[in-house]
Structures are given as structure tokens and as C-alpha cells.
Amino acid sequence: MTLTRKVLVAMGLGIIVGLIINxxxxxxxxxxxxxxxxxxxxxxxxxxxxxxxxxxxxxxxxFSLISGVLGIGDIRKxxxxxxxxxxxxxxxxxxxxxxxxxxxxxxxxFFATPAANVEAFTGKEAPPISDVLINIVPDNVIQAxxxxxxxxxxxxxxxxxxxxxxxxxxxxxxxxxxxVMNEAMMNMVNIIMSxxxxxxxxxLAKAVSELGFDxxxxxxxxxxxxxxxxxxxxxxxxxxLLKIFSRLSIGTFLTKIRDAQVFAFSTASSNAxxxxxxxxxxxxxxxxxxxxxxxxxxxxxxxxxxxxxxQGVSTVFIANIYGVELGISGYLTVxxxxxxxxxxxxxxxGVGLIxxxxxxxxxxxxxxxxxLILGVDRLLxxxxxxxxxxxxxVVTCIVAKSEKEIDLETFANENAGxxxxxxxxxxxxxxxxQVVHNTEKK
Numbered sequence: 001m002t003l004t005r006k007v008l009v010a011m012g013l014g015i016i017v018g019l020i021i022n023x024x025x026x027x028x029x030x031x032x033x034x035x036x037x038x039x040x041x042x043x044x045x046x047x048x049x050x051x052x053x054x055x056x057x058x059x060x061x062x063f064s065l066i067s068g069v070l071g072i073g074d075i076r077k078x079x080x081x082x083x084x085x086x087x088x089x090x091x092x093x094x095x096x097x098x099x100x101x102x103x104x105x106x107x108x109x110f111f112a113t114p115a116a117n118v119e120a121f122t123g124k125e126a127p128p129i130s131d132v133l134i135n136i137v138p139d140n141v142i143q144a145x146x147x148x149x150x151x152x153x154x155x156x157x158x159x160x161x162x163x164x165x166x167x168x169x170x171x172x173x174x175x176x177x178x179x180v181m182n183e184a185m186m187n188m189v190n191i192i193m194s195x196x197x198x199x200x201x202x203x204l205a206k207a208v209s210e211l212g213f214d215x216x217x218x219x220x221x222x223x224x225x226x227x228x229x230x231x232x233x234x235x236x237x238x239x240x241l242l243k244i245f246s247r248l249s250i251g252t253f254l255t256k257i258r259d260a261q262v263f264a265f266s267t268a269s270s271n272a273x274x275x276x277x278x279x280x281x282x283x284x285x286x287x288x289x290x291x292x293x294x295x296x297x298x299x300x301x302x303x304x305x306x307x308x309x310x311q312g313v314s315t316v317f318i319a320n321i322y323g324v325e326l327g328i329s330g331y332l333t334v335x336x337x338x339x340x341x342x343x344x345x346x347x348x349x350g351v352g353l354i355x356x357x358x359x360x361x362x363x364x365x366x367x368x369x370x371x372l373i374l375g376v377d378r379l380l381x382x383x384x385x386x387x388x389x390x391x392x393x394v395v396t397c398i399v400a401k402s403e404k405e406i407d408l409e410t411f412a413n414e415n416a417g418x419x420x421x422x423x424x425x426x427x428x429x430x431x432x433x434q435v436v437h438n439t440e441k442k
Contacts (some may be wrong), residue, residue: 002418003193007262010197011204018208027209033074038226046266052192053263053272056185058145060275061297063182068293070175071160078158078294083401084293088241088338088395089303095307096238097338100229101331102310107225139161150271150301154294163434182289189275193259200266207378221374226313226380230306234387237392238305242387246401252411255285257393268381270300273389281393283417286410287400295399299392304355306384306391308338311356319359328389330363337362355375 020026026033063217069078081309136151138144144152164171239250263276278296281287315334319326326334337359360367399407 003196004128004262006197007266008201010031010201011262012267013045016200016204017201018210021205021209026377030430031259032399038206038209042202042209044200045202045229045419048269049192049195049203050087050269050272052271053267054148055277056188056192057150057271057297058148058153059181060185060189060278061150061293063099063147063178063185063279064289064293065157065297066161066419068288068290069158069184071288075162075165077403078162081291081294081403084399084402085298086302087397088398089299090393092241092305092391092395093237093303093308093339094335096233097308097312099233099237100226101316101334103229103232104225104313104316105331108221109320116225120341122126148271148329150297154301155308185275186279186283189279193276195265196263196317200262203266207382208254210378215286216231217347218375220375222313222317223376223380225317226310229309229313230383230387231307234390236388238391242394242397245351245398248397248401252414253285253393254371254410255395255414256417257390259284260389260393261386264385268378268385270303270385270388270392273385274300276411277389279417281396281400283394284410286398286407286409286416287396288405291400291403291405292396294397296392300388302386303391304338306387307355308382309387309388310367310380311338311359312399314356314370315363315365318372319364321372321394322366322369322411326363326364333361333363400412 017380021033021038028034029039069075120318135149136155138149138152138156141152141156144156164175239254242248242253243250257280260273260277260280264270264273274297277300278292281292281296282289312334315326315331317323319330339357353374356370360370397406
């Protein structure tokens with residue numbers, strides 16, 4: 001079985017085991033299953049896997065982006081790639097939330113019920129756009145790397161890559177070392193992906209065992225409308241844009257993006273999925289690293305299509321619950337706020353609720369209403385992260401095609417970049433060992 005099939009089987013088994021635990025009452029607080037299986041084994045395995053993926057993000061983006069800048073050939077292309085990707089990300093986000101509001105405004109008013117037993121939720125004011133722009137430039141590079149601030153890391157890495165280009169031949173040995181480190185990081189991604197089926201099983205089993213059917217039934221309309229909007233954007237809007245702007249095969253793209261979607265669904269984090277997305281678009285789809293190294297981490301930071309859709313549906317849902325009439329101006333404010341809030345927002349689990357609180361404050365909705373959807377947000381966060389990651393890959397392919405930086409033969413080859421069984425070449429191992437021994441003797 002391929003890795004993708006193993007992961008899909010693990011997802012199915014995880015959902016089944018999670019439902020059995022939930023429906024049988026085995027997950028009761030204080031019980032053995034709750035404390036040692038769900039909260040113990042499943043939690044530890046899943047958490048270690050997500051942490052391992054996050055471990056790769058900063059060094060992978062750093063080495064990959066510098067390697068991409070050095071290999072781009074014409075530095076003016078970097079500006080072209082940046083403008084195209086930024087414009088496309090903002091366009092898809094705006095379309096996403098407009099679609100969500102339109103669908104929700106038609107369906108939800110017929111089913112919304114008065115609010116009751118609302119769980120408390122602490123809101124957060126939106127930062128000024130001036131602060132967002134200023135914070136792109138790091139005042140402390142070490143701190144930016146330690147905190148995983150992607151926009152600051154991208155800015156520094158591009159600046160360092162350009163500076164190395166200006167140094168010319170003097171930087172040749174460093175450039176070769178960075179290329180080797182970039183390849184080594186990709187191999188590390190393969191190592192971590194090899195244990196993915198077990199981690200995905202643990203993550204899904206834990207999530208489903210804690211969620212249950214009761215909560216889903218209570219919020220069925222909200223969940224159905226949101227998932228419908230997400231699927232329409234993924235299979236409709238994004239695939240339409242891919243076909244119109246790149247002429248690439250939609251079927252081939254959907255087949256090859258499956259790995260990244262599964263990882264995004266399991267981790268509910270765009271940032272944690274960066275290593276898998278980057279590997280998918282370069283090794284599986286043939287996008288040159290000079291484009292992918294910029295568009296993928298950039299997209300994980302500012303491309304929030306799935307989150308924007310959640311904000312649109314949630315705004316309509318909560319407004320109807322509380323009987324608040326937003327009007328055209330209110331909905332336009334939601335669209336604008338969602339697009340602006342997506343810039344510089346971390347791609348980590350749960351950040352959508354923080355962004356939603358900003359939107360609610362801006363349009364005058366009670367932030368406490370978010371408590372109504374807290375229970376199902378983890379499941380929906382997983383789905384919308386898959387949409388976000390798909391959007392990152394779509395924009396990457398469109399930009400790469402426009403820049404003639406995609407290998408169409410690799411894209412068309414269904415077996416390209418498939419993760420094989422991990423092995424270390426004996427000859428290479430001996431050669432590297434000899435290099436180390438010779439160096440030690442010197």
C-alpha cells in the first residue's frame with residue numbers, strides 16, 4: 001500500500017474507534033480509557049507527530065527559501081512571484097467569504113433558534129494594519145526563528161538570499177551547503193511521514209471520541225452549511241481558478257494533493273503541514289523550488305480561505321441567533337475584515353476563533369456567541385485547514401505555470417515523488433563515514 005492509502009485507512013479506523021469509545025460511554029471522565037487511552041496514548045502519539053512536523057517548519061522554510069532565491073536566475077522574478085501570489089491569495093479569500101455569506105444568508109435564517117447556555121469566550125481586538133506591516137520586518141531574527149513568525153522568517157530569508165547573490169562567487173560554498181541542507185530537510189520530511197498512519201489514527205480517534213453525535217445534532221445546520229461552503233470552494237472555486245489560469249489537469253492535481261490534505265485535516269494546522277505541502281508541490285507536481293519555497297510558507301501565513309468561510313457562515317449564524325440585522329454594509333465589513341485579518345495570522349489550530357472575535361467586535365455582534373460553536377470547531381478546523389492547504393497548492397501551481405517554473409512531465413506522472421520505503425544507500429553511508437574519518441585525521 002502507498003503511504004496515502006495507509007493514512008486513509010488509518011483515518012477510517014480512527015473515526016470508527018473514536019465513535020465506539022464515545023457511543024459506548026468509555027470516555028467518561030476519570031475512567032481508564034479517558035485517562036490512559038484517549039488522554040494518554042492517543043494524545044501523546046498525536047502530539048508528538050504534530051510537534052515533529054512543526055520542528056521542521058522553520059529550518060525547512062529557511063533553507064528552501066534561500067535555495068529558491070539563489071536558484072531563481074533573475075531576481076526580478078521574485079517580485080513577480082510575490083505580487084502574483086499575494087493577489088491570488090487575497091482574491092481567493094475574498095471569493096471564499098462572499099460565497100459563504102451568500103449561502104449562509106439563504107439557508108440559515110430558516111433554521112436558526114434563540115441562543116441558550118452560551119459558553120463564555122474571550123474576544124480580541126484586531127491589530128491595526130500598520131502594526132501588521134511593520135511587524136513583517138524582524139527586530140530580532142533569533143526571536144523570529146524561535147517563535148516561528150513566518151512573515152519575518154520569509155523576509156529575512158529572502159533578504160539573506162539576495163545578499164548572497166550580491167556576494168557572488170564568495171558565497172559559492174555556503175550556497176552548496178544550503179542546497180545540501182535543503183535536501184536533508186526533505187529527507188527528514190520523508191522520515192516523519194513514514195509514521196503518519198499511526199499518528200493520524202491517534203489524532204482522529206481522540207477527536208471523534210471527544211466530540212460525539214449529540215453536539216453535532218444540535219449544530220447540524222451550522223455544520224452542514226459550513227462544510228457545504230468549504231467543499232464548494234475547494235472543488236468549485238479553486239479548481240475553476242486552477243483550470244482557467246494554468247490549464248493543468250484538475251484530476252491529477254486532486255490526486256496528488258491528497259497527502260497534504262490528509263495531513264492538514266489531521267493536524268488542523270497550515271504551518272505544521274508546510275513540510276508536506278512543500279514536498280507535494282515540488283516532488284509530486286514538479287513545481288520548481290524557486291517558486292514553491294516562497295508561495296507555500298507565504299500561503300500558510302496569509303491564505304485563510306477555509307477560515308474566511310467559517311467567519312462568513314458563523315457571522316450569519318450568530319446574527320440570526322441573536323436577532324441582529326447586519327445589512328449590506330455589515331456583510332461588506334465582514335468581508336473586508338476577514339481578508340485583512342488573514343494577513344499575518346498564524347496558521348495554528350484554533351486561530352480562526354480569535355479572528356472571528358475580531359470580526360464580531362467590528363460588526364457589533366456579541367463575542368459570547370462564539371461559545372455556541374466552540375464544541376464543533378475542532379472538527380471544522382480540520383476541514384477548513386485542508387481547504388487552506390489546497391488553496392496554497394493551487395496558487396503555487398498557477399504562479400509556477402505563469403513563470404514557466406513547473407515540470408509538466410512530473411506533474412503528469414502519477415508515480416512522481418511517491419514516498420518509497422526508507423533506506424540508506426550502503427555506498428553513500430561508507431563514503432560519508434570516510435569523509436568524517438579523513439577530516440578527523442587532518
